Amino acid sequence: MPRSQSPASLTDVLNLLRANTRGQQQVSIGDVLDAVGQRSFGPVVLIAGLLTLAPLVGDLPGVPTLLGLLVLLTLGQLPFQQQSIWIPSHLSRRQIERHKLTKGLDWIEKPARFIDRWTSQRLTWLVRGPGRYLTALICMLVAAALPAMELVPFSANGGGLALTLFGIALVADDGLFALLGILFTGGTLWMVISGLMGL
Numbered sequence: 348m349p350r351s352q353s354p355a356s357l358t359d360v361l362n363l364l365r366a367n368t369r370g371q372q373q374v375s376i377g378d379v380l381d382a383v384g385q386r387s388f389g390p391v392v393l394i395a396g397l398l399t400l401a402p403l404v405g406d407l408p409g410v411p412t413l414l415g416l417l418v419l420l421t422l423g424q425l426p427f428q429q430q431s432i433w434i435p436s437h438l439s440r441r442q443i444e445r446h447k448l449t450k451g452l453d454w455i456e457k458p459a460r461f462i463d464r465w466t467s468q469r470l471t472w473l474v475r476g477p478g479r480y481l482t483a484l485i486c487m488l489v490a491a492a493l494p495a496m497e498l499v500p501f502s503a504n505g506g507g508l509a510l511t512l513f514g515i516a517l518v519a520d521d522g523l524f525a526l527l528g529i530l531f532t533g534g535t536l537w538m539v540i541s542g543l544m545g546l
Contacts, residue, residue, distance in 0.1 A: 393514025399507025401451030415493030470522025499542030
């Protein structure tokens with residue numbers, strides 16, 4: 348897929364990440380933004396969710412928190428109709444080894460192809476117009492909770508899954524996935540609150 352074209356599916360996002368980071372030993376957050384497009388709010392949410400779920404990436408201490416911060420900074424700019432996504436330079440330079448990223452993408456690839464077969468444009472009021480901002484606010488709530496999720500076993504995976512569902516919804520214009528994301532958000536936040544009260 349041409350780099351200038353916005354990704355329209357989960358597989359498109361994975362292909363962009365592979366193609367536009369090829370030949371690098373280290374991949375920075377800035378590289379990821381460049382790979383999917385500087386105005387691609389949906390793909391950024393999707394990538395943050397996928398990397399939180401991916402083995403060898405999301406399991407690293409601090410990574411869910413870093414990805415949550417990326418989502419907060421990205422979606423916080425959505426109402427201002429920015430021409431490109433701005434993030435602080437110290438965050439943009441944060442890196443991960445590409446071989447770990449590649450292994451995570453390999454793990455996600457087969458489920459991605461399956462999910463893409465089930466996406467379509469439906470319930471679009473949840474991902475366009477005012478509904479898009481509601482979805483963004485819920486994504487930001489999940490992202491803000493990711494640091495606490497690192498303290499409760501397996502809850503960060505729930506947060507990553509919720510972000511992945513919201514990302515798919517925004518990329519594919521599929522509001523059904525946004526509804527699923529809302530359900531997982533509620534369940535995950537309940538798990539986090541219960542877990543923190545039990546500490």
